[in-house]
Amino acid sequence: MSRVVSLISGIIFGVGLTVSQMINPAKVLGFLNISDDWDPSLAFVMIGALIVSSPFFHLFKNNKKPVFADNFSYSNNKKLNKKLIIGSSLFGAGWGLAGLCPGPAIASLALLNTSSVIFVITMFIGFYLSELTYNNKL
Amino acid sequence: MNIVNFTPITAFTGGLIIGLAVILFFVFNGRSVGISGIASNFLISKNNRMENFLFLVGLIIAPIVYKLITQKEINISISNSLLLLAIAGLLVGAGTRISGGCTSGHGISGIGRLSLRSIVATVTFMIVGILTVLIKNII
Numbered sequence: 001m002s003r004v005v006s007l008i009s010g011i012i013f014g015v016g017l018t019v020s021q022m023i024n025p026a027k028v029l030g031f032l033n034i035s036d037d038w039d040p041s042l043a044f045v046m047i048g049a050l051i052v053s054s055p056f057f058h059l060f061k062n063n064k065k066p067v068f069a070d071n072f073s074y075s076n077n078k079k080l081n082k083k084l085i086i087g088s089s090l091f092g093a094g095w096g097l098a099g100l101c102p103g104p105a106i107a108s109l110a111l112l113n114t115s116s117v118i119f120v121i122t123m124f125i126g127f128y129l130s131e132l133t134y135n136n137k138l
Numbered sequence: 139m140n141i142v143n144f145t146p147i148t149a150f151t152g153g154l155i156i157g158l159a160v161i162l163f164f165v166f167n168g169r170s171v172g173i174s175g176i177a178s179n180f181l182i183s184k185n186n187r188m189e190n191f192l193f194l195v196g197l198i199i200a201p202i203v204y205k206l207i208t209q210k211e212i213n214i215s216i217s218n219s220l221l222l223l224a225i226a227g228l229l230v231g232a233g234t235r236i237s238g239g240c241t242s243g244h245g246i247s248g249i250g251r252l253s254l255r256s257i258v259a260t261v262t263f264m265i266v267g268i269l270t271v272l273i274k275n276i277i
Contacts, residue, residue, distance in 0.1 A: 005166040006189040010196020011203055013159035013171065013242075018204040018212060020152020021145060026215035030143055032264075032271040037142040041149035046245060048153020053160040054250035057170075061251075066168030074170040074247070075238065077255060084259055087237025088244075092263035094229030096270025098217055101241045102234060103173035105227075106194060108214060110201040115216045119227040126231020127178035134236050 002068040014107040020045045023107050025099030032096055083134075160247060163193075170251070172243020173197070174234030233263075 014023075021027045022045055030039030065071055095101050100108075100119050108116040160171045167189065180190035201212055217223055234240040237259050239248060244263075248256020 002167045003189055003192050005162060007192040007196045009159045009163040009167075009171065010193035010198075011200050012162065012196075013156055013173075013193075014197040014200020015204050016152045016155030016157075016159060018152070018201050019155055020149045022149075022152065023201065023212065024214040025217070027143070027145075029271060032267045033275070034268050035139065035272055036275060038139050039143045039145075040141065041143070041145050044146050044149035045153040045156065046249075048150040049157040049160060049246045050153075050250055052154050052157030053164070053246065054252075056161045056164060057247075057251045060165060066164070067166045069166075069168040072164075072168040074164075074168075074251070075253075077238065078253070080255055080258055084237050084255060085262055087233045087235070088259040088262035089233070089266045090229045091233030091237060091240060092266025093270050094226040094231075094233060095241075095263060096267035096274070097229070098223055098226035100216070100223075100226065101173075101230060102177055103197065103240070103242050105230075106173065106177060106197050107200055108216070109198050111212060111214060113214075113216065115218055115220070115223055118220050119223045119230075122224045122227025123231035124177070124181055126228040126233075127174075127181050127235045128231075129228070130232035130235040131178070131182050134232070 005068060013103065016045075016049075017104050017107050020048075023104045023111075025104070027099075028095070028101070028104070029099035032099075087130075156242075156246065160242075160250070164247075170243070170247035172239050172247055174230075174240035175238070175243050178231070178235050237263075 017023045027041055031042035105116060105119050163169055163171045176190045176193050244256040244259040
C-alpha cells in the first residue's frame with residue numbers, strides 16, 4: 001500500500017506544482033527577481049503548503065507509527081555546518097540560473113521539451129558526483 | 139520594485155494541493171516529502187527504491203493528469219541555452235545532495251517541522267538565488 005500512496009502523493013504534488021505554475025521556470029525567476037519586476041507568487045505557494053501540512057507534523061509526531069510503515073523516517077539532523085551552507089549556496093546558484101528546482105524539473109519532463117531533459121540528466125549527474133566526492137559514501 | 143504577473147489565488151491553491159501530498163506521504167508512509175531526496179535516493183540508495191520510483195512516476199504524469207482534468211494547456215517558458223541548463227542542473231543536483239534538501243525538503247517539509255537547519259538552508263538558497271538573478275540582470 002505504501003507504494004500506491006507514493007504514486008498518488010507524487011501525482012498530487014505534481015498537480016499542485018502545475019496549478020501554482022511553479023512548473024514554469026519564468027514564475028520562479030520572477031520570484032527571485034526581487035530588485036526589478038517581482039512576482040511574489042512562490043511565497044504564496046509555500047504559505048499554502050505550510051498551512052495545511054505543518055499541523056500534521058506536530059499532530060502525528062508523537063504517534064508510534066505511520067499507517068503503512070513501521071516508523072517515521074525523516075531527518076533528525078540538527079547540525080548547522082559548512083556542508084549545509086555550501087550545498088544550499090550551490091543549489092541557490094543553479095536555481096537562480098535556470099529557475100528550476102528538482103520537483104518542477106522532473107514534473108516538466110511530461111511536457112517533452114529538450115531543456116527539461118538536459119536539466120534533469122545533469123541534475124542526476126550532480127547527485128552522483130556529490131555522493132562520489134563530497135559525501136564519499138559510494 | 140514593481141509587482142508583476144502575480145497570481146496569488148492559483149499560487150495559494152497549488153500550495154494547498156502540495157501540502158495535501160506532503161500530509162499523505164507523512165501520515166501513511168512516515169516520510170517527509172523532499173523531491174531532491176526522493177530522486178537522489180532513487181539513484182543512490184536501495185532503501186525504498188520502488189516507493190521513490192513510483193513517487194517520481196506520479197510527479198511526471200501529474201501535468202498530464204492536470205490537462206485531462208482541466209482541459210487547459212500548460213505554458214512554460216524555459217531557457218534554451220543547453221550549456222546554462224547543464225551547469226544549473228549540476229549545481230542543483232550536487233547542492234541539494236550536499237545540503238540534504240531542496241525547495242520542498244527544506245522549504246516545505248523542514249520548515250513545517252520547524253527545523254532550524256531547514257530554515258537556514260531555505261534562507262541561504264533564496265538569498266543566493268536572488269543574487270544570481272541580480273548578477274544575470276547586470277551581465
